[in-house]
Amino acid sequence: VDGSFEPVARRKIDLKTKPLGALGRIEELAVQLAVIQRSLMPNVATKHILVFAGDHGVVDEGVSAFPARVTVQMVENFLAGGAAINVFCRQYDIGLSVVDMGVDTTFARHPLLIDKKVARGTANFAVQPAMTREQALAAIENGARAFLEQHAVTPMKIVGMGEMGIGNSSSAAAIICAATGLGSAMVVGRGTGVDDEGLKRKREVIDRALRLHRPDPDDGLELLAKLGGYELAGIAGAVLAAAANGCCVVLDGIISTAAGLIAYLICPAVQGYLVAGHRSVEQGQQAALQRMGLSPGIDLDFRLGEGTGAAITMNLVDLACRTMREMASFAEAGVDSGNI
Amino acid sequence: VDGSFEPVARRKIDLKTKPLGALGRIEELAVQLAVIQRSLMPNVATKHILVFAGDHGVVDEGVSAFPARVTVQMVENFLAGGAAINVFCRQYDIGLSVVDMGVDTTFARHPLLIDKKVARGTANFAVQPAMTREQALAAIENGARAFLEQHAVTPMKIVGMGEMGIGNSSSAAAIICAATGLGSAMVVGRGTGVDDEGLKRKREVIDRALRLHRPDPDDGLELLAKLGGYELAGIAGAVLAAAANGCCVVLDGIISTAAGLIAYLICPAVQGYLVAGHRSVEQGQQAALQRMGLSPGIDLDFRLGEGTGAAITMNLVDLACRTMREMASFAEAGVDSGNI
Incomplete structure (x- = not known):
């Protein structure tokens, strides 16, 4: 895989409405699939x-x-x-x-x-x-x-x-x-x-x-x-x-x-x-x-x-791919992002 | 719950086509739901x-x-x-x-x-x-x-x-x-x-x-x-x-x-x-x-x-309920049950 896409993917999941890293393993899977598919909208529909x-x-x-x-x-x-x-x-x-x-x-x-x-x-x-x-x-x-x-x-x-x-x-x-x-x-x-x-x-x-x-x-x-x-x-x-x-x-x-x-x-x-x-x-x-x-x-x-x-x-x-695609960011939801 | 139903439920899962206990936690959940619902066909459809x-x-x-x-x-x-x-x-x-x-x-x-x-x-x-x-x-x-x-x-x-x-x-x-x-x-x-x-x-x-x-x-x-x-x-x-x-x-x-x-x-x-x-x-x-x-x-x-x-x-x-309902027994599938 091309690891250069990883920081972009990680940034997207980090800005979603949750404490940093709070979805643990699901976040890791979301980032991995984004990197494999080189997409911020990864899916495993089939x-x-x-x-x-x-x-x-x-x-x-x-x-x-x-x-x-x-x-x-x-x-x-x-x-x-x-x-x-x-x-x-x-x-x-x-x-x-x-x-x-x-x-x-x-x-x-x-x-x-x-x-x-x-x-x-x-x-x-x-x-x-x-x-x-x-x-x-x-x-x-x-x-x-x-x-x-x-x-x-x-x-x-x-x-x-x-x-x-x-x-x-x-x-x-x-x-x-x-x-x-x-x-x-x-x-x-x-x-x-x-x-x-x-x-x-x-x-x-x-x-x-x-x-x-x-x-x-x-x-x-x-x-x-x-x-x-x-x-x-x-x-x-x-x-x-x-x-x-x-x-x-x-x-x-x-x-x-x-x-x-x-x-x-x-x-x-x-x-x-x-x-x-x-x-x-x-x-x-x-x-x-x-x-x-x-x-x-x-x-x-x-x-x-x-x-x-x-x-x-x-x-x-x-589930991880869906979270990456569908979950709102702090900005989208109008939620304060705390001290992250 | 009425624990008297547990042995019946456990017997059903034990006779399914897998080594005894090989689905671990899923078997425990299947038995628990069977006991809660007092049914060998438990479901959590809603x-x-x-x-x-x-x-x-x-x-x-x-x-x-x-x-x-x-x-x-x-x-x-x-x-x-x-x-x-x-x-x-x-x-x-x-x-x-x-x-x-x-x-x-x-x-x-x-x-x-x-x-x-x-x-x-x-x-x-x-x-x-x-x-x-x-x-x-x-x-x-x-x-x-x-x-x-x-x-x-x-x-x-x-x-x-x-x-x-x-x-x-x-x-x-x-x-x-x-x-x-x-x-x-x-x-x-x-x-x-x-x-x-x-x-x-x-x-x-x-x-x-x-x-x-x-x-x-x-x-x-x-x-x-x-x-x-x-x-x-x-x-x-x-x-x-x-x-x-x-x-x-x-x-x-x-x-x-x-x-x-x-x-x-x-x-x-x-x-x-x-x-x-x-x-x-x-x-x-x-x-x-x-x-x-x-x-x-x-x-x-x-x-x-x-x-x-x-x-x-x-x-x-x-998944556990579905396994209890749908998975075949050794007898149903014609599979030798080994030394269980």
Whole structure:
């Protein structure tokens, strides 16, 4: 983004009828969107969430509380309109598409489904790279294409990045450990809800994988190929494509944020387009956000993913833009501005 | 509320297609509204915010960064639709009324304005009680009537409590100090933005008032009469009336929360109807919430009042009800429920 517009945007919000800075995070979002759109009348009238889905070989290690077939079942649930993200998108007038990046099945065609499958799931990263470098590149490209094709149909002002994939919190945590240098005890959480025994196993699996692969912490593509998932690659590609098209990107929980970090490592200039969707219960998400200089504005104790936190924050971005456009200034309202 | 309905409500949310508890705060709100409405299909389709306004004699002590006439000017701004709360209510389809409880002027009639004025501002509580016990009672009754008259026009499922009154963060902080026993250094913040010198003065004024009045910490009416404001009394009355009519009440920042605490001290049974609107920058708000056993789900660094935090949370309550109504269960969606 071109930061030179920021002082102009900040001046506009500072002159509105409220104590200086009294709308906190909403003011920050208003300024960010004004800068992204280079406009003092920013808007995010067209909103869309892309839910990227994929399966994970690492589930063979017993790292999830749910069986792998739940990935397919939940994609069917998204397509039928019954999942949390469907409810949230209806509440906030957000369009929804599901992108099959690597689910271990063949889906029937469906108007909400975008087929970008690279393979029917990754290899088990505890024993070999999750994918080849070629597969990782193809998946990033497919993710970018998913965004671009949807953008061609309904141009988006803001896009949320959701995901579904049993096992993917292990992949995300491994990437965050590798990228930040933090130990697994600081990063790895319970995902969908493993017990103490399962958490211990999950941390051991990730420690083992990190010793096996020794990835370069600054090489996003290498982190992705060795430890990632196809839905994470899809998100990374979509983030790159969205930022390149001037579209604000809202991340979600630990998986979406780890995938955003991959995009950031590949191209740090995406940072100005990124918004943290919420603070997840998964502690590793915070480390990934910090690595990108982002901080979340809502903390609802979510640990679901799908884009649920992103949906709420997309609405807050909408509110922020509206505040920038519609709220009166001290001069317009004839209100004394006090000692600001 | 009748807590016997809670296990039934919790069972319904636990069987939906997500890991147990994965929607955190939204699940808690869904259960609370189901209990309030004794329904597994809760809804808050009709939403309203009441902004109570009043002036404060204590501004003579130099406790605010804005001059007292800003109370009148901001009420005019609300009526003209230019303030933050107007934008927020438009965003969330929330009705808005302004209740003149004690502003130091005579307003022309306006469709959004409800006249419940008791007096043209309180006395300076640093040197005498803010109001007489009779005035405090009349103001509580007027606040209840404001709710009931609006409720007769458009029956509310949820109501947000906003306020405007230069000087009122001093009144709220004094009430919270007295009710919780915490010292002013722990409770008193910068309000609309006083500097270090102003903050020191504000704390000294409140310490002096507490020594002068020595109010009974458990007597809500006495706290209100000695340290309160007419808009706080109005909110307290409206909270009592709303709870008595089975309407969920969303509090806002430190002033709204202090007024909610007055209602709670008068009648602790209101607790089950109360929702914390947000975590304010004003540290004293947290102490008042804790006194009532409430905790906020959003922390956007707000310190504006008007009902702005309440508006956002009312939308989250709406989302929570919708999630309870619309989200599929594991059985309905044919999804394996894992090890829950």
